[in-house]
Amino acid sequence: MLDWIRRLLGKPQEPLTPEPPAPLAEPGPPVGASQPCDQPDPLAAFLPFQIRPLEAADLSQLIGVFRDSIQVSTAGHYDQQQRDAWSRAQNHESLISLLSEGDTVVAEWDQELVGFAQRINDYINMIYVHPDSARVGIATLMYQHLEDGARVEGVDALSAHVSLTAHDFFQFMGFDSEGEEQADRNGVTLTRHRMRKSLVTN
Numbered sequence: 001m002l003d004w005i006r007r008l009l010g011k012p013q014e015p016l017t018p019e020p021p022a023p024l025a026e027p028g029p030p031v032g033a034s035q036p037c038d039q040p041d042p043l044a045a046f047l048p049f050q051i052r053p054l055e056a057a058d059l060s061q062l063i064g065v066f067r068d069s070i071q072v073s074t075a076g077h078y079d080q081q082q083r084d085a086w087s088r089a090q091n092h093e094s095l096i097s098l099l100s101e102g103d104t105v106v107a108e109w110d111q112e113l114v115g116f117a118q119r120i121n122d123y124i125n126m127i128y129v130h131p132d133s134a135r136v137g138i139a140t141l142m143y144q145h146l147e148d149g150a151r152v153e154g155v156d157a158l159s160a161h162v163s164l165t166a167h168d169f170f171q172f173m174g175f176d177s178e179g180e181e182q183a184d185r186n187g188v189t190l191t192r193h194r195m196r197k198s199l200v201t202n
């Protein structure tokens with residue numbers, strides 16, 4: 001807990017450059033970090049960020065979180081050419097289109113979008129956290145919301161294609177690697193894990 005607070009206090013306070021909101025959908029009510037389902041989390045009162053469904057006003061900030069998390073957070077595992085190919089695999093429009101499917105949540109901190117995650121049926125399709133907000137539990141809370149939704153829908157197991165950078169996070173969430181494979185992004189090869197987590201208790 002002390003580490004968590006220390007990291008929290010170390011977060012830079014400068015806001016990201018705001019962009020005009022994109023009109024797409026009506027804003028929905030915030031879910032709150034504490035309310036992935038119906039169970040209030042007593043810790044939520046102490047969290048500076050909240051997890052809530054994607055809203056239209058978030059869309060302009062998504063691509064920045066996507067690109068910054070790839071360029072900065074994955075630098076220990078992928079070289080510049082790989083990071084460029086990965087981060088250019090989506091543009092603003094394609095990301096918005098992709099995130100209109102399935103269940104997408106965002107993390108908001110000081111009115112900034114600092115992360116987003118998406119589940120499509122039994123597949124965790126995306127999870128990205130801005131490097132300035134890393135390692136304070138944001139991905140954990142977003143993932144828990146998605147897993148709760150999967151359990152409510154009766155999903156037996158979740159799978160994901162996981163970057164080398166995200167492997168330890170997914171392992172921490174209870175996933176096992178089923179092996180490495182090569183993914184192609186604009187003609188550039190990136191190694192990733194296939195990972196799976198059973199939601200059925202024996």
Ligand SMILES: CC(C)(COP(=O)(O)OP(=O)(O)OC[C@H]1O[C@@H](n2cnc3c(N)ncnc32)[C@H](O)[C@@H]1OP(=O)(O)O)[C@@H](O)C(=O)NCCC(=O)NCCS
Pocket residue numbers: 069070073074126127128129130133134135136137138139140141161162163165166168169170172
């Ligand atoms: C993977 C990612 C989403 C994790 O986000 P995060 O908010 O920093 O993760 P959390 O703070 O919830 O981490 C929870 C636990 O996961 C593990 N973990 C998370 N990131 C880790 C890392 N880079 N190295 C080792 N363990 C890590 C740790 O056990 C951590 O607990 P701790 O901080 O108490 O040690 C983030 O690093 C990211 O956006 N990476 C770049 C994009 C990417 O690879 N996305 C996945 C595509 S498949």
